[in-house]
Amino acid sequence: MKALEVHHATKRFGGLVAVNDVSLTVNQGEIFSVIGPNGAGKTTFFNLLTGIYTPDEGKILLFGKDVTGFSPDRIAKEGVGRTFQNIRLFGAMTVLENILVGMHVHIRVPYFHAVFRTPLARREEKRAEEEAKQLLEYVGLLHRKDELAKNLPYGEQRKLEIARALALKPRLLLLDEPAAGMNPKETEELQAFIQKLREELGITIVLIEHDMRLVMRISDRIAVLEYGSKIAEGTPEEIRRNPRVIEAYLGKGAAGGVA
């Protein structure tokens, strides 16, 4: 079974075709990158996968199930976690609270218990807090749990965002420009972290990324979008040498430049 199958997905905004007849499949356990120039349709493509938009044409399957037209909530329940291009943390909440917010769909307390804070509700809160702490420990942020999210260094904010997505126990994680704004050391740590998620948790990862060093090092396969269409797909080696990709995106110096 594939983690993700996209069949001929198209999304239009008025006369603009933001995603144009894109098909691709992502295997379970793969790290798959989507690259392309600004405005190529990458974020719109993610928005189709997460139910923010419904494709005008085409189908989307997650782990063999047709989820075309599902709401973002239902897609999340199918095991898809996501981070955004612009960090979307609750800056005025603590690190721990940010994780707890991410977990809310997994906390199942009947309304009555939640409102009257019965022992059941308190037990459930305690359990959620323990789980959140374990998650923070796993990503190396437990020592920051009581700090406000906005006070974390940039690289750690990105990590916290990923941790919050992990709170939903995703099988598929979509990362929109996770290395944006990171320095080389932070990017290297991010690479190791993403690989760890795949290896230890078995999560399939799809990322949009402009940092070609990271993309070429981390990806099993890469798809390239231009003007909404997929113009290439292959291993980093194949993509690096593809004349059309070099022309559209990587530039002439790229073949040797992104080792």
Ligand SMILES: Nc1ncnc2c1ncn2[C@@H]1O[C@H](COP(=O)(O)OP(=O)(O)OP(=O)(O)O)[C@@H](O)[C@H]1O
């Ligand atoms: N909600 C919208 N309404 C109208 N046009 C949109 C909308 N969202 C995106 N677009 C247009 O669709 C095209 C694809 O945009 P998208 O943001 O998906 O590209 P991108 O590859 O993610 O770009 P970047 O790398 O700059 O983030 C662009 O021309 C954009 O202006």
